Amino acid sequence: MAEPTVFDLSVAGRTGVTFPEPDVPETALPKGFARSKLQLPEMSELEVVRHFTSISQKNYAIDLGFYPLGSCTMKYNPKINEVVSRLPGFAHTHPLQPFDTVQGNLYLMYTLQEMLKEIAGFEAVTLQPAAGAQGELVGTLIIHKYHQDRGDTQRTRMLIPDSAHGTNPASSAMLGFDVVPLPSDDRGNVDIEALKKLSDDRLAGLMFTNPNTLGLFDENVCEVVKIVHEAGGLVYGDGANMNALLGVFRPGDVGIDILHFNLHKTFSTPHGGGGPGSGPVAVQAHLADYLPDPVVGIVEEGDQDHAPLYDFITPAKTIGRIKAFHGHFGMHVRAFTYIAMLGQEGLRDVAEKAVLNANYLQEKLKGTYTLPYDRTCMHEFVLEGYWKDVPDIHALDIAKRLMDYNFHPPTNYFPLIVKEALMIEPTETESRETLDRFVDVMLKIAEEARTEPQLLHDAPHNTPVRRADELKAAKDLVFCCYPVEEWDLK
Numbered sequence: 001m002a003e004p005t006v007f008d009l010s011v012a013g014r015t016g017v018t019f020p021e022p023d024v025p026e027t028a029l030p031k032g033f034a035r036s037k038l039q040l041p042e043m044s045e046l047e048v049v050r051h052f053t054s055i056s057q058k059n060y061a062i063d064l065g066f067y068p069l070g071s072c073t074m075k076y077n078p079k080i081n082e083v084v085s086r087l088p089g090f091a092h093t094h095p096l097q098p099f100d101t102v103q104g105n106l107y108l109m110y111t112l113q114e115m116l117k118e119i120a121g122f123e124a125v126t127l128q129p130a131a132g133a134q135g136e137l138v139g140t141l142i143i144h145k146y147h148q149d150r151g152d153t154q155r156t157r158m159l160i161p162d163s164a165h166g167t168n169p170a171s172s173a174m175l176g177f178d179v180v181p182l183p184s185d186d187r188g189n190v191d192i193e194a195l196k197k198l199s200d201d202r203l204a205g206l207m208f209t210n211p212n213t214l215g216l217f218d219e220n221v222c223e224v225v226k227i228v229h230e231a232g233g234l235v236y237g238d239g240a241n242m243n244a245l246l247g248v249f250r251p252g253d254v255g256i257d258i259l260h261f262n263l264h265k266t267f268s269t270p271h272g273g274g275g276p277g278s279g280p281v282a283v284q285a286h287l288a289d290y291l292p293d294p295v296v297g298i299v300e301e302g303d304q305d306h307a308p309l310y311d312f313i314t315p316a317k318t319i320g321r322i323k324a325f326h327g328h329f330g331m332h333v334r335a336f337t338y339i340a341m342l343g344q345e346g347l348r349d350v351a352e353k354a355v356l357n358a359n360y361l362q363e364k365l366k367g368t369y370t371l372p373y374d375r376t377c378m379h380e381f382v383l384e385g386y387w388k389d390v391p392d393i394h395a396l397d398i399a400k401r402l403m404d405y406n407f408h409p410p411t412n413y414f415p416l417i418v419k420e421a422l423m424i425e426p427t428e429t430e431s432r433e434t435l436d437r438f439v440d441v442m443l444k445i446a447e448e449a450r451t452e453p454q455l456l457h458d459a460p461h462n463t464p465v466r467r468a469d470e471l472k473a474a475k476d477l478v479f480c481c482y483p484v485e486e487w488d489l490k
């Protein structure tokens with residue numbers, strides 16, 4: 001039986017609030033501001049609480065179970081971050097407050113900029129971008145302006161490896177760059193010969209993800225950067241995979257020009273169900289003047305009696321403001337807390353354990369599932385989600401069947417260069433026992449694929465919503481769950 005919706009539960013006249021009698025004269029709402037007939041469910045407070053509590057329990061979350069969603073770094077979000085971000089001094093400030101009343105917040109932003117510079121080896125950082133993709137937009141805007149300023153206006157090509165995340169070509173295309181795909185070689189690295197052929201005076205830059213989305217560290221990173229620089233281009237580093245590198249490798253040290261971070265991946269700020277992310281961007285010294293306006297700087301040095309004075313500063317050749325106010329400050333507080341709690345040693349430990357966990361799973365699964373690039377992986381790896389002897393089982397069936405065992409599925413059908421891809425990223429926060437349970441389930445599903453394939457085709461069996469018709473969902477969008485009455489615009 002279908003579960004009742006809030007509209008089925010509605011009883012005319014039932015209410016959860018009682019307003020006092022008004023002590024001012026009643027006036028009509030201005031025309032055009034209210035709908036004459038708005039169908040809202042009429043329910044008591046208890047029923048509303050039960051409704052929301054019940055739907056909150058239908059979601060899967062990192063706080064409920066293993067979430068090996070490759071490329072997304074679904075690590076545990078330590079609760080101390082939440083506590084700190086809710087301190088009144090952080091939570092209750094207004095972005096338009098005079099700067100001398102928010103010196104603590106500015107100190108935090110400045111220090112986070114410094115921490116990120118040190119972690120990745122760069123000279124300057126903006127905290128403004130709201131996500132990795134917006135960081136890419138900032139990076140490509142900077143690349144564009146840099147070439148314009150040098151009169152290099154014929155540089156219109158952006159090279160994007162064929163393993164790249166979809167946001168890379170999208171960001172470049174939004175800026176009007178010609179997106180040129182760059183093939184990978186048979187070890188999963190950028191194809192050096194192809195790169196050389198494409199590196200000429202039309203080259204604006206290369207968007208380079210390392211480790212790439214196969215979970216592989218590009219063995220030729222130094223050569224790749226050198227080739228692009230010699231041709232006059234810039235290298236944009238997609239830093240979404242920094243979790244593998246913390247304390248071990250700094251992209252700035254090998255000459256990468258620009259890099260975005262995903263605070264909501266590497267630095268444990270929540271992915272927030274589509275809510276605020278944060279994608280700070282770091283640049284080398286020669287690009288610092290192009291950063292979005294403003295960055296946080298010291299305007300008066302401190303001494304033993306006075307703390308330094310912080311304020312917002314406009315970089316000389318700035319690409320302009322790209323986000324309202326100062327980015328997602330609550331995320332800056334959480335990431336700052338995470339980094340401060342771990343310290344230098346702790347961050348390196350994160351990367352080492354993330355890589356260890358991924359290699360552990362890869363070793364355990366690679367006999368049963370095909371591993372197309374059989375190398376030591378970094379923080380994630382990509383399997384093929386199909387077998388030649390059971391051709392009607394697909395990656396999607398395996399992913400959906402995992403839900404029956406209370407695991408979130410891996411990323412599937414990405415990267416595009418692996419057939420029926422299953423991209424698995426365990427992160428460092430999972431225990432050996434959880435990894436072993438996941439291995440057991442993956443091996444069991446491989447067996448079920450042969451013995452009881454219908455179990456996989458019909459999965460998931462226990463979720464509130466069974467397998468969605470993805471084609472219908474994409475083609476026949478329903479935005480609203482209740483009937484919309486006409487607006488009173490007369």
Ligand SMILES: *Cc1c(COP(=O)(O)O)cnc(C)c1O
Nearest residue numbers: 071131132133165167238240277
């Ligand atoms: C997640 C991701 C992005 C995009 O970041 P968002 O914060 O989701 O916009 C870009 N590149 C890679 C490799 C990613 O994993």
